[in-house]
Amino acid sequence: MDKDSEVASKYISDDNAEIELKQGSQSNTSSPEETSPTPPPAASPTSPVPDGGLNAWLQVLGGWVVLAASWGLVNTFGAYQTYYQTVMLTSESASTISWIGSLQACLLLLGGLVSGPLFDAGYFTPTMIGGLLLICFGMFMTSLCSTYWQVLLAQGVCVGIGMGLTFLPATAIQSQYFAKRRAFAMGVAGTGSPVGGIIFPIIFSHLLPKIGFGWTTRVIAFIIL
Template sequence: MSKEAQTDPSVIEDSTTSDLSLDPESYPEGGWEAWSVVLGAWCAMVPAMGLVNTIGVLHAWTSTHQLKDYSQFSIGWIFGCYAFFLYTAGAQAGPIFDAYGPNYIIIPGSIGIVAAIICLSFSEQYYQIFLSFSVLGGLSACTLFTPAVAAVGHWFKARRGFATGVACTAGGFGGAVFPLIILFAAPKIGFGWAIRIIALISAVLCFIACLLLKTRLPGNLKKGASIDFSALRDMKYASTTAAVFLVEFAVFIPYTYIASYGVHVGVQSTLSYLLIVFLNLGAIPGRFLPGLIADRVGRFNVMVLTSFICAILTLSLWLKSGDNLAAIICYSVFYGFWSGAAISLTPVCISQVCSTEDYGKRNGTTFTIASIGVLTGIPISGAIQQHDGGDFYGLIVFGGTLYLAAAIAFALARGICGGWSLKTVF
């Protein structure tokens, strides 16, 4: 290096900045490069999480059209399996992300999700809907969701809850827009063409995501199992995983059944479908505001609070709402808001009990375990409803009890990981 270069402050500053950009403990916490990754994550999650937030409308539509001759238990497996594949494939997607970055999974995932939506638009039989939506759609959604969340974690630490929450508002946005497309387009141009409009929107957003998503740290090529069960020896990680399992067990039950509940109690069908829109409109601020607060008062603390409030809302407001439309709408909006943390903050909680280099693998492992809950939660709820002769009382109690258990589990995990003092920010 020349003498001028050795003494030139700009050269020293550039070198220092470059070194810091590769330091696992130094995070940009903002700037165009970091926020462009958040935008890319948002674009990836609109189709991935937007579809899972649309399952209430899809459930209500298919159960009265294509699948009207099938039981609620059988139909529930279609939507439970979508959420299952959305989470369980993270065991493979996470390590690939850690080793090679997002492109190896985000590009095939983008192609897969668009293909799945197009196939769904032509599906009429049970097995066709199951294979297109549940299997291909769920697996493809995972390869969008997992790298999107993990990539944000490479660029933010102190503001990770807020940044992840902003990206996760995509689920609420997709969950509000997609049902509106089905609700207003399907009666005019048919269900198939309404779904193809969603496929076009998803294709554009996935293209943007492929351009913007990137990592900050070099690949972690450590060899090991794609499902890192050995990590469960760590009590902090194990207790966090147990809490995430319970909250994910509960979260999709109201998303799936609130529209069908509206139809059951006599709400006009258009308004019943709009309950999903109200729920997702509440979820948009519910994804980033809890994250903003959580960065200040503690991510685990906020998860305890939001899980407890969801339990109270379900066991009181929804359970007692009957056919009162105002009460049902209030529950939809409030539940949408307070349940948002179950999607946006759970991966941030995982990141607090593992190193950044292992974030993809640990995130994938936790959500693989949680996938058992989301797989069974929806059909179990359908079986309870079917056992009760179509009544929703037992289903609602089941969902509310799961949320109460999740609140207790997060409180225990918070004590194990951050200490038992009520003043601890964790």
């Protein structure tokens, strides 16, 4: 009887040892997974947009000046048309003279087909310089004109092409310097258009009787330059 109990207790101890061995092996195999270090969180990419600063607000100022020189001049054409109808181009009808301003505005908008790809390709500065020089050159040539076709080519075509080269880049550059305040910055730059449309007609009407058409137009060109 004692011998049988000893054998039974031996089997029980062996079974307990096997169970403990299996549990130990399972804990050993699962421990590397539990103790493996978690990977560090991916660093969030930093935004390259400065969203302010001196350089960013200088872009807004530059855009303001360009919009005053482009849409501001388009809004000034009413003063020019009055002079053309009453003094310089009296033989032409009002609808014929209005084609000068219409062509100017049309080329301003169509110029984005050229200035947009140039801006995307990184030619912002050459495009702006070329456009502003064309505006000034066209205004200087307008001051020397005496016939309808001369005015159409100088003020309508040359100035219009220059406006088309400058308008879109001057507007799009704001988005590269502002993120949260982008709408505000573009709105501030956009105020150059109505301000130019107010100032240039006043200059034209005040200087025209004093220094004549030629020098009045040259003064406006010098202001743009």
